[in-house]
Amino acid sequence: MTEIKTACPLDCWDACSMIAVVKDNKIVSLRGDETHPVTKGTICSRGRRILDRTYSPDRILTPKKKVKGVWCDITWDDALTEIAEKIQHALDAHGHHSIFHNYDWGSGTILKSLNQRFFYQLGGCTETVGSLCWDAGLMAQTYDFGQARSHHPSDLRHARRIVVWGRNLPVTNMHMVPFVREAMEQGAELMVINPLPTDLDRKASVLIRPRPGTDGALALGALRICRDNDWIDKTFIDHNSIGFAELSAYLDSFTLDFVSAETNVPVHLIQELATWYGKTQPLSTLLGLGLQRYAGGGNTIRAIDALAAATGQIGKKGGGVNYANREMTQFIDEAALTGRENADVREFERGTQALSIINADPPIDLMFVTRTNPVSQVPNTESLLKAYAAIPTIVVLDTMMTATAELADYFLPCTTVFEEEDISLSTMWHPYITFANRVIDPEGEAKADHEIFALLADRLGFGDDMHKPLEEWFERALRPLSRHNLGIKDLRNNGTLQIPLADVPFNDGVFVTPSKKFEFASKFAQRDGLSLTASYVQPKESMAVSNSKGAQYPYALLTIHPRTSENSQHRHWPQLPNRPTAEISEVIAAETGLSTGADARLQTPYGELRVYIKVIEDGHPYTVKLESGWWNGGMTINQLTPVRSADFGSQTAQYDVSCNLVLEA
Numbered sequence: 001m002t003e004i005k006t007a008c009p010l011d012c013w014d015a016c017s018m019i020a021v022v023k024d025n026k027i028v029s030l031r032g033d034e035t036h037p038v039t040k041g042t043i044c045s046r047g048r049r050i051l052d053r054t055y056s057p058d059r060i061l062t063p064k065k066k067v068k069g070v071w072c073d074i075t076w077d078d079a080l081t082e083i084a085e086k087i088q089h090a091l092d093a094h095g096h097h098s099i100f101h102n103y104d105w106g107s108g109t110i111l112k113s114l115n116q117r118f119f120y121q122l123g124g125c126t127e128t129v130g131s132l133c134w135d136a137g138l139m140a141q142t143y144d145f146g147q148a149r150s151h152h153p154s155d156l157r158h159a160r161r162i163v164v165w166g167r168n169l170p171v172t173n174m175h176m177v178p179f180v181r182e183a184m185e186q187g188a189e190l191m192v193i194n195p196l197p198t199d200l201d202r203k204a205s206v207l208i209r210p211r212p213g214t215d216g217a218l219a220l221g222a223l224r225i226c227r228d229n230d231w232i233d234k235t236f237i238d239h240n241s242i243g244f245a246e247l248s249a250y251l252d253s254f255t256l257d258f259v260s261a262e263t264n265v266p267v268h269l270i271q272e273l274a275t276w277y278g279k280t281q282p283l284s285t286l287l288g289l290g291l292q293r294y295a296g297g298g299n300t301i302r303a304i305d306a307l308a309a310a311t312g313q314i315g316k317k318g319g320g321v322n323y324a325n326r327e328m329t330q331f332i333d334e335a336a337l338t339g340r341e342n343a344d345v346r347e348f349e350r351g352t353q354a355l356s357i358i359n360a361d362p363p364i365d366l367m368f369v370t371r372t373n374p375v376s377q378v379p380n381t382e383s384l385l386k387a388y389a390a391i392p393t394i395v396v397l398d399t400m401m402t403a404t405a406e407l408a409d410y411f412l413p414c415t416t417v418f419e420e421e422d423i424s425l426s427t428m429w430h431p432y433i434t435f436a437n438r439v440i441d442p443e444g445e446a447k448a449d450h451e452i453f454a455l456l457a458d459r460l461g462f463g464d465d466m467h468k469p470l471e472e473w474f475e476r477a478l479r480p481l482s483r484h485n486l487g488i489k490d491l492r493n494n495g496t497l498q499i500p501l502a503d504v505p506f507n508d509g510v511f512v513t514p515s516k517k518f519e520f521a522s523k524f525a526q527r528d529g530l531s532l533t534a535s536y537v538q539p540k541e542s543m544a545v546s547n548s549k550g551a552q553y554p555y556a557l558l559t560i561h562p563r564t565s566e567n568s569q570h571r572h573w574p575q576l577p578n579r580p581t582a583e584i585s586e587v588i589a590a591e592t593g594l595s596t597g598a599d600a601r602l603q604t605p606y607g608e609l610r611v612y613i614k615v616i617e618d619g620h621p622y623t624v625k626l627e628s629g630w631w632n633g634g635m636t637i638n639q640l641t642p643v644r645s646a647d648f649g650s651q652t653a654q655y656d657v658s659c660n661l662v663l664e665a
């Protein structure tokens with residue numbers, strides 16, 4: 001038996017390192033790596049299930065080609081030769097923009113950037129940009145701070161109060177929980193702001209259940225109270241920020257009555273929120289991604305940034321508005337792997353890709369899908385299915401059949417992390433990267449993505465560019481670390497390496513904005529056609545919620561991240577339910593006559609899905625919870641969601657949707 005260190009590649013806050021126990025080229029067990037400074041030996045069920053997926057009977061281990069609607073076996077040689085011919089044909093007929101690389105972050109390791117390199121070496125391609133995930137918040141923090149940065153996890157112990165604002169911490173970021181517990185053992189208090197219950201709520205001394213999509217009004221209302229009571233940090237405002245006067249002028253309309261009506265939050269809790277920020281030092285805000293998936297999602301994050309900055313919570317131990325850790329990207333040179341410089345790329349936003357495909361000129365001849373399952377995960381499945389039906393050839397690289405692969409013409413089986421050598425990192429939270437050793441030889445005929453693309457490149461005449469020793473790619477990617485005398489050798493030796501970032505971002509009072517100050521008023525935002533300061537943008541659909549009796553869609557629908565699956569990846573463990581479960585409040589149960597176990601139709605303006613009902617006791621009374629990621633027999637959760645963009649970045653607003661529930665006759 002040997003123990004080999006590897007890492008979880010999933011698109012997750014935690015980026016755990018793992019230890020695989022191997023005997024005769026077979027992994028006999030998998031556990032968390034006790035030596036990881038943050039994740040300390042525990043992994044979640046999603047990480048564990050990468051092992052189940054590796055050995056699953058459902059895994060596809062040979063290339064497949066669909067012939068007259070039926071999947072048939074094909075050799076690698078034939079599959080790659082046929083696909084290369086199709087690429088050449090598309091290039092000759094319509095140029096490189098007719099080849100569409102549809103990718104996302106289903107696996108977040110460094111070498112996956114080589115997938116893009118292949119397409120750029122064709123001269124360019126069409127590729128997906130924008131985000132189903134976090135872009136509105138990233139953009140907001142770029143306007144305010146210059147970059148989204150997070151405190152080192154261990155810094156939380158300095159916080160006197162912690163506000164978990166729209167992050168489902170025990171489910172999506174479980175390794176943060178011990179840090180919260182430690183801070184609380186030292187006396188910190190906890191507030192949770194979330195329309196839906198979370199497992200953290202019982203630890204909280206204050207719970208706020210806003211109407212979905214209205215947190216911007218809540219933050220601005222609290223800031224107005226702080227300003228009116230002089231609970232603001234004048235030194236920070238005068239010396240380290242610009243634009244507070246402009247924001248302050250806008251705050252007057254955020255009266256308690258207005259904010260309470262808008263957010264459904266009682267007046268005393270708005271006041272409580274203001275005292276938390278205004279009268280506590282230091283207070284740490286742990287922001288999630290859920291609250292920016294609305295029409296006004298970017299402005300919501302700017303409003304929360306402003307509340308924390310004006311009350312002096314920035315640049316201090318135990319403070320910060322912790323959303324993401326984009327500073328990490330300065331040390332990982334992705335561009336050195338993608339080689340984009342001379343490529344001519346046409347960009348389709350992920351969320352609006354259906355329309356872009358339909359209207360494309362030149363048209364899309366060939367679509368490659370890597371590291372994503374868009375049919376399940378992109379809002380408004382119906383429009384996507386129509387668009388994909390018009391694409392002559394679809395090639396999917398994956399390990400198992402997915403809602404998207406079902407539509408493909410070729411399925412190319414790729415390896416799991418255990419069968420590859422790579423580097424895992426996350427830019428969502430902590431500053432540690434881990435070397436993922438190759439633990440076993442690939443099962444069946446599976447190949448790593450970069451190998452598949454290198455073999456295709458051989459057939460198109462640029463194989464030399466893609467077939468470099470992996471060490472060379474690692475060195476190129478980690479070159480920025482050399483200014484700290486660190487590199488791939490240190491990573492290999494240590495297994496896990498800390499990227500040298502400050503534990504407390506902006507502790508010198510210097511920001512990376514154009515003014516080098518925190519920008520309550522951002523000229524960059526204005527340049528992008530947005531308001532100078534944070535403003536409140538109502539959600540498009542949930543305003544009808546609880547306001548209009550008899551509305552066709554009287555409830556808000558939140559399709560949040562699933563507890564036991566990474567997006568759509570583990571939706572069939574332990575067993576694929578024939579339909580998903582919608583959690584509803586007692587108020588909705590009373591209004592609709594639905595009870596736990598009932599079979600219902602969940603309707604939105606965009607589609608309908610049969611669901612089972614579970615009545616829960618807590619949460620915003622007019623909000624329905626459904627976990628995303630479920631798909632089955634051509635049905636997905638996203639058939640209920642709209643093609644809608646948030647205000648900032650190229651972010652989808654898939655939580656900004658209303659619904660109704662009807663008992664199935």
Ligand SMILES: Nc1nc2c(c(=O)[nH]1)N[C@H]1C(S)=C(S)[C@@H](COP(=O)(O)OP(=O)(O)OC[C@H]3O[C@@H](n4cnc5c(=O)[nH]c(N)nc54)[C@H](O)[C@@H]3O)O[C@H]1N2
Nearest residue numbers: 166167168172193196212213288289290291560561566567
């Ligand atoms: N178990 C599990 N963990 C995951 C993932 C997974 O699929 N499963 N996915 C990973 C990925 S890709 C991501 S992006 C992250 C996401 O991590 P999170 O941001 O924690 O998760 P989300 O499900 O996006 O939404 C977070 C919370 O936002 C709340 N929320 C929704 N709307 C509002 C609102 O208007 N106001 C407020 N205050 N709260 C609101 C939801 O109720 C939910 O509890 O998780 C990662 N971790």
Ligand SMILES: Nc1nc2c(c(=O)[nH]1)N[C@H]1C(S)=C(S)[C@@H](COP(=O)(O)OP(=O)(O)OC[C@H]3O[C@@H](n4cnc5c(=O)[nH]c(N)nc54)[C@H](O)[C@@H]3O)O[C@H]1N2
Nearest residue numbers: 104106107132133370371372373377397559567568569628
């Ligand atoms: N309604 C609703 N929709 C959502 C969300 C929501 O909360 N609600 N969340 C959004 C968010 S935050 C995100 S990040 C997206 C996620 O959207 P996706 O990234 O599409 O999500 P996954 O379901 O994780 O699909 C990843 C796919 O990549 C495959 N894969 C994994 N590793 C590799 C690899 O190394 N190579 C290749 N070729 N394939 C690999 C997996 O098997 C899986 O099929 O979904 C978004 N969609």
Ligand code: SF4
Nearest residue numbers: 008012015016044047
């Ligand atoms: S999914 Fe996240 S928490 Fe789970 S093992 Fe992977 S990195 Fe760790």
Ligand SMILES: [Mo]
Nearest residue numbers: 011132133134
């Ligand atoms: Mo995400």
